[in-house]
Amino acid sequence: MNAPGTTPPTAEDLLRQIESNLCRTRLRFSPDLEQRFESDTGAGRARMFVLTGLVSLCIFNAFLIGDYAMRQVNFAEILLLRLGLMTPIGLFYLLMIHRGVTARWREGLMACLVVVAMAISGQIFRITTSPVDMFDPFSFDLILLAGNIVIALRFKYALAASVAGLLVMAGYVLSSSTLGVDAQLFSLVLATATAVFTLVANLRFEVTDRRAYLFLLREQLRADAMREDNLTLTHISQTDPLTQLANRRRFEQVFDATWREAGTAGDEVGLLMIDIDHFKAYNDTFGHPMGDVCLQRVAAILDKQVRKKDLVARLGGEEFVVLLPETDLPTAQRVAERVRAAIEGLAIPHATSGDQSCITVSIGAAVARSVGELASADLMRQADEALYTAKRGGRNRCHVAAA
Numbered sequence: 001m002n003a004p005g006t007t008p009p010t011a012e013d014l015l016r017q018i019e020s021n022l023c024r025t026r027l028r029f030s031p032d033l034e035q036r037f038e039s040d041t042g043a044g045r046a047r048m049f050v051l052t053g054l055v056s057l058c059i060f061n062a063f064l065i066g067d068y069a070m071r072q073v074n075f076a077e078i079l080l081l082r083l084g085l086m087t088p089i090g091l092f093y094l095l096m097i098h099r100g101v102t103a104r105w106r107e108g109l110m111a112c113l114v115v116v117a118m119a120i121s122g123q124i125f126r127i128t129t130s131p132v133d134m135f136d137p138f139s140f141d142l143i144l145l146a147g148n149i150v151i152a153l154r155f156k157y158a159l160a161a162s163v164a165g166l167l168v169m170a171g172y173v174l175s176s177s178t179l180g181v182d183a184q185l186f187s188l189v190l191a192t193a194t195a196v197f198t199l200v201a202n203l204r205f206e207v208t209d210r211r212a213y214l215f216l217l218r219e220q221l222r223a224d225a226m227r228e229d230n231l232t233l234t235h236i237s238q239t240d241p242l243t244q245l246a247n248r249r250r251f252e253q254v255f256d257a258t259w260r261e262a263g264t265a266g267d268e269v270g271l272l273m274i275d276i277d278h279f280k281a282y283n284d285t286f287g288h289p290m291g292d293v294c295l296q297r298v299a300a301i302l303d304k305q306v307r308k309k310d311l312v313a314r315l316g317g318e319e320f321v322v323l324l325p326e327t328d329l330p331t332a333q334r335v336a337e338r339v340r341a342a343i344e345g346l347a348i349p350h351a352t353s354g355d356q357s358c359i360t361v362s363i364g365a366a367v368a369r370s371v372g373e374l375a376s377a378d379l380m381r382q383a384d385e386a387l388y389t390a391k392r393g394g395r396n397r398c399h400v401a402a403a
Contacts, residue, residue, distance in 0.1 A: 011221045018218045027155055027206060029214075037213060038103050046097050049110055052151045053094045057087060059146075060117060063139070071130045078124050086120045089113070107154050111161040114147035118165040122172035137179075137187035140169045141194040148198035149205075158202045162195040240314040242292055243299035251313035251321060255376055258325050263370035270324030270332035271379055273364040273387040274302070274339065277395040279318035282350050282359065294348055294359060301346060305339045321383075329367040329400065336365045336398040344396065360396035362387060367401075 009017075009032040017030045028034055060082065067078045093109045101109070118140060125136035144165060148158045169191055173184050238250035246254070262269045276282075276298060283291040295318065302312045302320060311323040322339070324332055340363055348359035364387025368379040382401040390399035 018214050022214055050094050050098050056146050057090045074127050077127055081120050107157040111157040114161040115164045117143045118168045125172055140191050144195050148202040155203050155206050243314050245299050246313035248315050254311050259370050259376040267326045268328050268367050268369045270327035270367045271383040272322035272336050273383040274320040274361050276318035277360045301342050305342050332365045332367050333400050336363045340398055362390040362395045363398040365400045
């Protein structure tokens with residue numbers, strides 16, 4: 001998440017940063033990308049840490065089988081170190097990661113767990129009096145392998161854990177009285193080589209992981225941008241640019257779909273045809289810019305007078321239509337009268353025949369059920385005829401087509 005008060009980067013900003021980061025190998029992205037990377041991958045990485053951590057603990061404790069077979073003299077102490085110390089520490093760290101911590105804490109806790117495992121393995125090596133203790137230094141190599149490859153810490157944490165682990169190992173190995181100098185040197189060189197090889201692999205893993213994320217994010221952002229462009233183009237193609245209502249094309253699409261659905265459900269469909277009275281005279285008197293403002297105000301009030309499932313569209317010029325799904329005739333009549341009164345209530349001045357007046361509308365309403373051979377065009381024709389009846393009757397009125 002972005003810090004309070006900061007503006008999230010735009011898709012264009014992220015795409016520029018992606019291209020910049022792809023041009024060079026980095027173990028940390030630019031701040032915005034690094035934040036996005038952690039947001040997208042952090043939860044999955046925490047789950048992976050918990051899973052691999054539990055598996056590693058099980059394997060670490062599985063060595064108790066060999067301890068019991070070959071170190072019976074020291075088995076009680078080894079049991080305490082593995083199950084009484086390492087396991088609770090490991091489970092506590094994994095529980096913290098599971099509950100959610102920052103990226104630094106998550107990586108740091110797992111790095112510390114690697115070092116703790118090295119220390120406890122060193123202590124087991126120190127207390128062992130069995131001849132098999134000469135093989136104990138090899139367990140350090142397994143821990144380095146687990147931390148750098150299996151758990152796959154972020155590189156800088158893997159590097160820190162490996163260096164710290166090697167120092168811990170060196171302390172135990174060099175202080176051993178049972179290992180000769182040659183064996184001490186061999187075990188340290190082997191562990192160091194293991195650390196180097198696994199760190200190189202770890203580095204390659206992280207670089208590959210980060211680059212793969214950048215490629216994936218880039219394609220995702222491009223796809224989102226394309227989808228947004230398509231939605232914008234679709235909106236433009238279906239929206240009247242002046243009033244922002246649905247245009248004729250959109251109305252016809254929705255009308256046909258609503259009519260088919262009504263036929264399946266057996267519902268009635270209502271339609272209101274609306275025409276602004278004497279709008280040509282209004283344009284001639286006040287000019288087309290004021291005419292556009294008038295259309296916008298009428299469109300806005302129309303949109304407020306209907307339900308969410310209804311559709312208001314501008315068919316062209318001063319003519320509007322309201323589609324009323326699942327509507328009976330009395331309801332359509334009430335909606336028509338409410339719309340007429342609301343537009344008259346705008347009190348937009350309009351001089352007609354020398355008398356000072358205001359903008360009004362005539363409305364034709366019709367309702368039909370999609371049955372038999374009755375088509376949606378028939379319903380539209382009925383509403384259109386009702387509109388002209390209202391206009392011939394004196395305008396500023398509603399007329400409902402006979403059922």
